[in-house]
Every structure is written in structure tokens, then in C-alpha cells.
Amino acid sequence: MTDTNRLVNVFVTALEIPESEVNDDLKYDQHKRWDSMAHMILIAQLEGEFDVMFDIDDIIDMSSFVQAKLILKKYNADLSL
Structure with a gap:
């Protein structure tokens, strides 16, 4: 399973x-x-899925799928942008 698939599955x-x-x-803010x-x-x-520990700025900034x-x-995930 690709990192992109893993990411989508976590969102789902x-x-x-x-x-x-x-x-x-x-x-x-739109969903x-x-x-x-x-x-x-x-x-x-x-x-858990990506075995990382986000810092507080990452948690706050994560406001979209992109x-x-x-x-x-x-954190070295292999994701296409």
C-alpha cells in the first residue's frame, strides 16, 4: 500500500x-x-500510521488534505503533491 493510500485511509x-x-x-473549515x-x-x-510525532505547529497547520x-x-512520507 502506498503512503498516499495510507493517508486517504486515515482520513476516511x-x-x-x-x-x-x-x-x-x-x-x-469547509467540511x-x-x-x-x-x-x-x-x-x-x-x-500511529506513519510512526511520527507531530509538533504543535504541524497540528495547528494541518487544515487541509493538501x-x-x-x-x-x-517526515519522509512518499506522497505526491
Whole structure:
């Protein structure tokens, strides 16, 4: 499984949304399922899936699917942008 597939699966699970909704247009402030509680679940699941520990700036900055890819690339995830 690619890192991109793993990332999509985490978003699907954490936000409880269909895979079809996980795309580069997905943003925190524009999706009703992505609230503050879902954000913390997402962070925890991403840290577990990718075996990383985000710093506080990364947690705050992760406001979109695209931003999640950019942040995970800092931790050496192999994700296409």
C-alpha cells in the first residue's frame, strides 16, 4: 500500500467520510465532519500510521488534505503533491 493510500485511509477512518470526499479540495473549515474532535483523532491516527510525532505547529497547520501531505513529506512520507 502506498503512503498516499495510507493517508486517504486515515482520513476516511478518522473523519468517517467516504473515500470519494478525500481529495485536494478537502479543508477543515469547509467540511462538517472535520471538527476539533475529529481533528485530534485524525492527528493521532496519522501519527500511529506513519510512526511520527507531530509538533504543535504541524497540528495547528494541518487544515487541509493538501497540508497533511506537505507536513507528512517533512517526515519522509512518499506522497505526491
